Amino acid sequence: MSQKDETIPTTQRAWVIEKLGIPRQALRLHENRPVPKLETGQALVKIQAAALNPLGWKSMGVLPQLARAKLSVPEYDFAGVVVDHGDTTFKRGDLVFGSLDPFFALNSGEGTLAEYVRVPSSALALRPAGKHPVDVAGIPLAGQTALQALSTFTRFEANQCILINGGSTAVGMYAIQIAKAKGAKVVVTCSPRHNSLMKDLGADETIDYTAAPLHEILTRSPPDPQFNIILDAVGLLDPSLYTHSPAYLAPGGVFVTTGPQPKSFSANQLWLAFKTAVAVARPAWLGGVPRGYKFIVMQTNQRDLDELRELCEAGKLRSVVDSVTEFDNVLEAYDRSMSGHAQGKVVVKIAD
Ligand SMILES: NC(=O)c1ccc[n+]([C@@H]2O[C@H](COP(=O)([O-])OP(=O)(O)OC[C@H]3O[C@@H](n4cnc5c(N)ncnc54)[C@H](OP(=O)(O)O)[C@@H]3O)[C@@H](O)[C@H]2O)c1
Numbered sequence: 001m002s003q004k005d006e007t008i009p010t011t012q013r014a015w016v017i018e019k020l021g022i023p024r025q026a027l028r029l030h031e032n033r034p035v036p037k038l039e040t041g042q043a044l045v046k047i048q049a050a051a052l053n054p055l056g057w058k059s060m061g062v063l064p065q066l067a068r069a070k071l072s073v074p075e076y077d078f079a080g081v082v083v084d085h086g087d088t089t090f091k092r093g094d095l096v097f098g099s100l101d102p103f104f105a106l107n108s109g110e111g112t113l114a115e116y117v118r119v120p121s122s123a124l125a126l127r128p129a130g131k132h133p134v135d136v137a138g139i140p141l142a143g144q145t146a147l148q149a150l151s152t153f154t155r156f157e158a159n160q161c162i163l164i165n166g167g168s169t170a171v172g173m174y175a176i177q178i179a180k181a182k183g184a185k186v187v188v189t190c191s192p193r194h195n196s197l198m199k200d201l202g203a204d205e206t207i208d209y210t211a212a213p214l215h216e217i218l219t220r221s222p223p224d225p226q227f228n229i230i231l232d233a234v235g236l237l238d239p240s241l242y243t244h245s246p247a248y249l250a251p252g253g254v255f256v257t258t259g260p261q262p263k264s265f266s267a268n269q270l271w272l273a274f275k276t277a278v279a280v281a282r283p284a285w286l287g288g289v290p291r292g293y294k295f296i297v298m299q300t301n302q303r304d305l306d307e308l309r310e311l312c313e314a315g316k317l318r319s320v321v322d323s324v325t326e327f328d329n330v331l332e333a334y335d336r337s338m339s340g341h342a343q344g345k346v347v348v349k350i351a352d
Contacts, residue, residue: 008044008083010035014114015330016071017060023334026060027074036110036118043119044084045096049324050112051077051138052337052346053170055102058261063106073111076100076300077141079133080117080351088121097127097309099140099300113330115350125305128312136312138170138319138345143308145258145298146175146233150182153294154229154254158183163227163248165214165241166234167203168194170345171258173320174308175231176201181316187223189214194343197320215244226250235259237269239276245291254292320344 014033056075079097082090127136150156166172167188179186180202189209198206237260262269282288311317322344325333337346
């Protein structure tokens with residue numbers, strides 16, 4: 001392991017999850033949290049910017065303290081600079097970005113709403129050259145989700161037609177650009193206020209999801225040709241978009257989702273979750289939906305981070321930033337992310 005640089009402090013400022021609840025109840029800013037010690041294969045990164053993901057506040061609200069390392073730091077995405085490393089290929093001064101594996105974060109207590117984070121090198125990559133940390137911090141988790149949805153979970157080819165439900169979600173925006181870079185036709189759903197941004201990012205068509213239930217719109221006016229892939233980047237709990245999909249998803253086509261996630265434990269939400277489970281489990285020969293269904297769980301890895309960097313450097317991918325918040329005002333950033341109406345990444349600036 002390399003010698004620690006003298007300028008690395010022994011303690012740092014970090015937001016810490018102290019109890020179960022929404023961020024305003026659960027989080028407190030600690031002024032003297034120890035800077036983590038490195039193990040072989042890890043790098044210590046001084047964080048310049050972190051980005052919020054719904055997984056951060058959702059897990060804060062449901063995961064009891066017993067399930068995570070004591071007093072853990074929230075969030076996964078970061079852009080920063082390597083200040084120390086334990087036998088990794090990274091060296092001090094490397095400008096990097098990455099996303100912590102959620103299980104690593106859970107077990108280690110590491111998170112990115114802190115001045116320093118230790119990161120297994122598999123979750124780290126050089127960041128796009130010449131980009132500001134704020135402009136790339138939000139790429140790793142949502143970008144890898146989009147990339148893996150389109151390349152690992154589906155056999156996605158040029159000239160295919162894809163529907164992205166939730167084009168204005170962070171996952172959706174990266175998916176639009178990745179799909180266009182691969183030569184696909186892209187149709188997105190969004191509320192009308194996002195139309196021009198969707199077109200800027202490359203979407204060929206937009207559908208107003210607020211006008212009527214989406215499966216009804218698509219069944220009434222099916223696309224010609226039918227979609228090859230539907231990516232539900234919203235994570236709908238209601239299975240209707242899937243159960244009606246034979247009307248607009250081609251035979252052999254795949255429905256891939258980032259959810260489905262209940263918003264509460266209400267009877268209605270549990271009923272929808274049950275209906276989804278039944279729709280997914282019932283085979284076509286027993287009257288089930290004759291289309292594939294896949295639920296993506298993003299797995300952070302250096303190869304995908306490198307691919308995202310290359311797309312950025314080629315001018316084919318950019319991150320849309322909804323807002324930038326100072327480190328001390330993280331709770332305001334959470335309010336924005338939890339509104340469900342952000343147009344892009346909610347970023348927290350941590351250091352210059
Ligand atoms: N499984 C995984 O590995 C994984 C990874 C990443 C994310 N996710 C999940 O994927 C979902 C998206 O995450 P994200 O960070 O990309 O979300 P986000 O950026 O916070 O999404 C906000 C956007 O969603 C739009 N929206 C909300 N409801 C919609 C609907 N019914 N139809 C179309 N658009 C809608 C909002 O636009 P309007 O306000 O204009 O409607 C807003 O622009 C979350 O549920 C997240 O937990 C899962």
